Amino acid sequence: MDRSSLRPLVGISACLKENGRGGWHHTVGEKYVQAAVRAVGALPILIPAIGPEFDDEPGFIAALDRLLDGLDGVLLTGSPSNVEPHHYGKQSREGTLHDPARDATTLPLIRHTIDRGVPLFAICRGLQE
Template sequence: MALPPLVGLPTDRKQIGQHPFLAVGEKYVRAVVDGAGATPVLLPALQPPLAADEWLDRLDGLLLTGAVSNIEPHHYGDEPSWEGNLHDPARDATTLGLVPRAVAMGLPLLAICRGFQEVNVAFGGTLHQKLHEAAGFADHREDTDDPLEVQYGPAHDIRLAEGGLLAVIAGGTHARGNSLHGQGVARLGDGLGVEAIAPDGAIEAFRRDGGGFLLGVQWHPEWQVTGNPFYLGILRAFGDACRVHAARRARQAAAAFA
């Protein structure tokens, strides 16, 4: 019986007391296990970053998680950051380099919220630092005073691109998603195609054409993934792509020792 595929999750830097820790939200780890059927591997985000190829060669997939921090704006423009904006330079240094290498290697990649924005920036796209202040867009932020079940509950409709991966998973061109983000895509990165939009036109998901699995979503499908068929379908599609990659990697290893 084949072993579960290995999925890497870059960490966030957290200050606990006087010491910095590297951590990943448990809901993302559970989604990899229960949704994708894979084994999670936590990848330390350091500055300077560890060499990407040392990680990616041993993995079958990469999941870029959401986070409380935002990408530093100098990575995608010259607009200064706003006061109080939380940043994680070590994560930026790690993930923005991982993305193009993972794609070049054909590694399946699922990007969620901050991860969605990281992929966009890694391919030359830009972001609205405050989407709710950009003309024509609604406020996509959650109310942090609400219980988590409300914060992560369905917030608005999502229109899915006809014939796209998400439409296949959903069984149609409409779905519902949660909404917990202050930033959003301003200019889409090179080679990325829109998979879903919100009622106000905000880009909610994209894919990258040219083979392989790369899906970015602005919402949080990891939340209670086994209880939501649409969310579970996203993680299962990612897990299936990882299993295909793992089988290919096993065949290559066997051939090398033949």
């Protein structure tokens, strides 16, 4: 089957959030999933925020590149959290929400998405990244 006749695959960045009971969840707002489906008929592929476990490992970067080879686009979502300021030489203000797992996943993902020429759409926090 010709790839042009298939639904596009769009990677969507997830956040890592505590569920209030001591557990953690990778989350993506339904509005972002529906945006990919409705805008381009995509099959959304959620990208979990697992970066800190692998961020300096060459295998992580190779896995990102393999993922990007199969995607038709990447959507970086909004979030209540902000990019940690140390990534751009600043300090965080007390009470600011951060998601270091997302930072460690999306920041290298963005660089590789651009390097590979994969379309990238960023919303809110995604634009900060």
